[in-house]
Amino acid sequence: MKTYKDIYKKVVSFINLVKAYKNARKGKTKKRYVKEFHKDLRENLLKLREELLNKIYQPKPLITFILRDPKTRRISKSAFRDRIVHHAIINVIEPIFDKGFIYDSCANRIGRGSLFALNRFEEFKRKVNKNNTHGGYVLKADVKHYFDEINHNVLLGIIKNKIVDEELIGLIKLILNNYKFVTSGKGMPLGNLTSQFLANVYLNELDYFIKHELKIKYYIRYVDDFVIFHSSRTQLEIWKKEIDNFLREKLKIELHPQKTKIISLSRGVDFVGFRNFYHHRLLRKRNIRNIKRKIQYFKDGLIDTDKFAEIWQGWNAYAKWANTYKLRLELLRNYSNPPTTNILNSPLIPEINKKLVA
Numbered sequence: 478m479k480t481y482k483d484i485y486k487k488v489v490s491f492i493n494l495v496k497a498y499k500n501a502r503k504g505k506t507k508k509r510y511v512k513e514f515h516k517d518l519r520e521n522l523l524k525l526r527e528e529l530l531n532k533i534y535q536p537k538p539l540i541t542f543i544l545r546d547p548k549t550r551r552i553s554k555s556a557f558r559d560r561i562v563h564h565a566i567i568n569v570i571e572p573i574f575d576k577g578f579i580y581d582s583c584a585n586r587i588g589r590g591s592l593f594a595l596n597r598f599e600e601f602k603r604k605v606n607k608n609n610t611h612g613g614y615v616l617k618a619d620v621k622h623y624f625d626e627i628n629h630n631v632l633l634g635i636i637k638n639k640i641v642d643e644e645l646i647g648l649i650k651l652i653l654n655n656y657k658f659v660t661s662g663k664g665m666p667l668g669n670l671t672s673q674f675l676a677n678v679y680l681n682e683l684d685y686f687i688k689h690e691l692k693i694k695y696y697i698r699y700v701d702d703f704v705i706f707h708s709s710r711t712q713l714e715i716w717k718k719e720i721d722n723f724l725r726e727k728l729k730i731e732l733h734p735q736k737t738k739i740i741s742l743s744r745g746v747d748f749v750g751f752r753n754f755y756h757h758r759l760l761r762k763r764n765i766r767n768i769k770r771k772i773q774y775f776k777d778g779l780i781d782t783d784k785f786a787e788i789w790q791g792w793n794a795y796a797k798w799a800n801t802y803k804l805r806l807e808l809l810r811n812y813s814n815p816p817t818t819n820i821l822n823s824p825l826i827p828e829i830n831k832k833l834v835a
Contacts, residue, residue, distance in 0.1 A: 478638060485644035487569045489529040494522050497564035501557065510557045525558055529648070534562070536655045539666055553656060553666030563670040566648065571674060573639060578677065579684045583749075584700045585673045591749045594699050595798060598746075598753055601695040605706040606742055606755070615746045616705040616713040619736035620680075620724070623701035624672065625664045628729040629653050632679050649675075676700060679728065686723050691716060699749050706742075713739045751799050758799040765804070768792050772808065 487493060498518070502511050514521050528534035539553040555563065575586060583594040606613035620626075632653070633646060640646070652671055658664040665672040680698065687693045687705070693716065695706035707713050717739070721732045740746050745754040752759040771792075775785040796805060 480639060480641045481573055482641050484569055484573075484640055484642045485648070488565050488645060488648070489526055491522065491526060493565050493568055494526055494561065497561045497568055498522060500564045500568070501560045508557075514557055521558070522561075525561065529562070532644075532647075534648075534651070536562070536652060539656060541666075550667055552668040554668050559652075560670065562648075563652070566645070566652075567670055567674050570640065570645075574674075574678050574681070577639075578681055579688055581697045582677060582681065582684055583697060585677055591699070591795075592798060594697055594749045595751065595753070595758070597697050598704065598748055601697070601706045602742060602753070602755075605695060605708055613706065613708055613742040614710045614713055615740050615742060616707075616717055617736075617738050617740055617746055617748065618703050618705070618717070618720070619733040620701035621731050621733040621736075623730065624667055624676065625658055626730045627663065627665050627676070627679055629662045631727075631729055632675060635678060635682060636675075682728060683720070683724065686727075687720065691719060697748075702748070704746065704748055710739055750795070760796060760799045760801060760804070764796075768796075768808070 498514075502515075505511050525534070536559045537556040539555055541551060541553045544550045544552050578586065581597055583589045583591075583597070602613065629650070633650065636649065637646060649671070652669075653665065656664055656666045665675060677700075680701065683703075684696075684698060687696050693705055697704050705713060705716060707716075717732070717737065724730050724732060743755060745752045745759075747753075747761065750761055750764060752761060768788075771780065771785070771788050774780045775782075780788070793805065
């Protein structure tokens with residue numbers, strides 16, 4: 478296995494910190510904290526670099542809040558200058574690790590995402606059930622409390638297999654220890670770029686076990702959710718036990734007992750936000766409830782026009798992946814005339830605006 482040395486100097490180079498700053502501010506240029514940092518950009522980046530070079534850098538305490546949209550999640554937000562450090566690390570180590578990720582690891586990767594995962598789901602589904610002429614089953618699995626249970630020592634050991642640089646390992650350890658959770662030496666915060674990437678690094682060990690040890694052909698992972706396809710329920714039961722044993726022994730985590738099930742493809746499988754059936758795909762009910770709630774907020778004046786346009790465009794682009802034409806038509810008909818604006822006059826859903834106006 479190839480290892481990489483002297484990575485830290487690349488992470489803290491001024492050129493890399495400038496690039497990291499640009500990445501960290503994307504979509505946030507109007508935020509007050511970004512404007513403040515930008516006022517003395519060169520000085521701020523030089524000061525940050527000096528702290529990193531002299532090993533006196535200390536991340537600020539995370540700001541933690543609860544997000545209910547619609548699933549309740551505990552989000553921990555880093556200070557802007559700390560986010561620059563996170564981007565600086567990922568800029569350098571992502572190319573090193575990504576080339577070793579399996580093809581069907583789908584989250585937080587360039588060219589991978591929900592749509593890629595859905596397309597692979599369709600492909601594997603057709604192969605297992607012989608183009609919808611036979612049955613087929615899916616092991617739908619979820620790691621129990623994944624981000625809170627990630628073991629720091631195990632994670633750092635995985636990183637060290639690739640990167641031989643104690644300075645960088647020390648910086649990553651500093652970021653990991655900045656998250657104060659129930660158990661010392663465990664957990665990564667939802668909301669950090671480093672958490673998203675290192676979560677993939679951690680479960681890449683599972684990916685290799687599944688693909689190279691168990692020789693499973695039809696497997697897709699999206700963060701800590703994964704699906705395995707097979708024509709035999711019995712075979713999936715065997716693999717489920719072997720996978721759970723591997724997770725417990727090697728990675729110190731375990732499958733979620735309630736959320737890990739073997740499901741017939743004919744019943745539909747919930748994956749990456751959609752309910753996937755033989756011949757069609759539906760949105761999750763909570764996703765529909767969520768957009769209806771946002772529309773009502775807009776009608777009540779709690780969300781302005783620009784913000785709602787952004788929400789609607791994002792949701793519409795996502796909803797198109799399912800069989801939702803009638804649903805989107807109904808939503809526009811029922812909610813298109815709030816007091817402040819008329820959705821029909823906006824280009825939010827151009828392919829059905831003409832029908833609605835008519």
